[in-house]
Amino acid sequence: LFQQYLINLIGSNCGKEIIIDSFPLELCNLQRLKSSSKPFEYDGANFGYCASKKLHYYGFKCHFVTDLRGVPIFLTLTSASMSDLHAFEFVITEMLKYKIIKPGTICIGDKGYVGKDFQNKINQLFNINLISMQREYNKALGESPLNTLLKKTRKIIETSINLFAQELCAGKTKRRSMRGLVCSLIDKVTAFNMANLLNFLLCEPLLHIKSFVY
Numbered sequence: 001l002f003q004q005y006l007i008n009l010i011g012s013n014c015g016k017e018i019i020i021d022s023f024p025l026e027l028c029n030l031q032r033l034k035s036s037s038k039p040f041e042y043d044g045a046n047f048g049y050c051a052s053k054k055l056h057y058y059g060f061k062c063h064f065v066t067d068l069r070g071v072p073i074f075l076t077l078t079s080a081s082m083s084d085l086h087a088f089e090f091v092i093t094e095m096l097k098y099k100i101i102k103p104g105t106i107c108i109g110d111k112g113y114v115g116k117d118f119q120n121k122i123n124q125l126f127n128i129n130l131i132s133m134q135r136e137y138n139k140a141l142g143e144s145p146l147n148t149l150l151k152k153t154r155k156i157i158e159t160s161i162n163l164f165a166q167e168l169c170a171g172k173t174k175r176r177s178m179r180g181l182v183c184s185l186i187d188k189v190t191a192f193n194m195a196n197l198l199n200f201l202l203c204e205p206l207l208h209i210k211s212f213v214y
Contacts, residue, residue, distance in 0.1 A: 003073075004100065006193040010200050012067045017106045019157040020065050020091065020113070022084055023165050024050045025077065026172045027059035043178045048080025062170070062185075063091050068153070070160035070207050071196055072189050074100055077181075084112035092126050103127035108153055159207055164192060167210060 027045055028036050040060070049056050061082060065074040074095050078087045088109075095101045106129045113132040122130045133150045134143070143151075165171030168188040175181040195209035 003190065003193065004098075006190070006197055007067075007071065007073055010071055010193065010197050010206070012069070012071050012073060017068050017108070018065050018073065018101060019068065019108045019153060020063065020088070021110060021154075021157045021161060022061050022063045022087070022112070023161050023171060024048060024053070024055060024057050024080065025060045025062045025170070026057045030056060030058060033058055040178065040181070044077075044079045046079050046081050048082075061087070063087050064157065064161055064164065065091065065095070066157050066160050068156065070156045072160060072164065072192055075185065075189060077185075084109070085115070085118055088113060088122070088130075089125070092122065092128055096126060101128075105129070106131060108150060109133075110154055163207060163209060164188065168192060 027040055045059055047056065047058055048061060057080060059080050060077040061080050063076050063078065063084075064072065066072050074091070076087075076091060076094065078090070092101075092107075096103070104127055109130060109132040111133050113130060114134070115132075119130045119132070122128050131146075131150065133154070134147045168191065170185060170188050173181055173184060175184055191212075192209065195212040196206045198204075198212065199206050199208055
């Protein structure tokens with residue numbers, strides 16, 4: 001409820017368009033995994049691969065949702081091995097359940113959410129319009145104008161995720177309980193949106209949070 005309150009203060013239009021992406025949350029360095037207790041193994045943590053970073057890791061996958069300005073409006077964790085497509089239905093179900101978004105919302109995803117059949121299924125089940133980037137296209141003809149526009153839009157959430165994972169250290173954790181990990185993520189996304197709110201009130205760019213972090 002507090003997150004929704006912050007989002008409303010910032011003037012988020014999360015009921016119309018959202019952007020979704022995921023990033024790895026490492027729990028243990030692979031070189032040290034054999035001698036570790038495999039933290040969170042019984043909570044669903046396992047091995048995964050992040051194609052964009054060419055990274056094999058042990059941990060969770062964090063699914064991150066923002067509005068078109070990069071303001072975080074929702075996040076959740078799944079096993080690292082779970083594909084974005086399988087997680088997407090759960091994410092949308094939860095966001096509709098808590099009225100974070102409404103039917104008819106446009107959701108922009110990367111190449112991990114591609115597939116006409118899947119997009120039609122999401123539209124029929126949830127009345128959500130999923131638009132994803134093309135995975136392949138004719139190089140002689142070049143990218144479509146839509147794909148070029150989606151690339152620019154994707155940079156917004158990529159910036160937001162980089163700030164969250166790197167500046168707020170949400171890409172790794174030293175927590176050893178699920179409660180501790182969840183509380184840590186809630187603290188960090190709250191800090192992120194508090195900084196966004198201060199920028200909003202001061203008429204500064206929303207995602208310029210480094211000065212608040214340091």
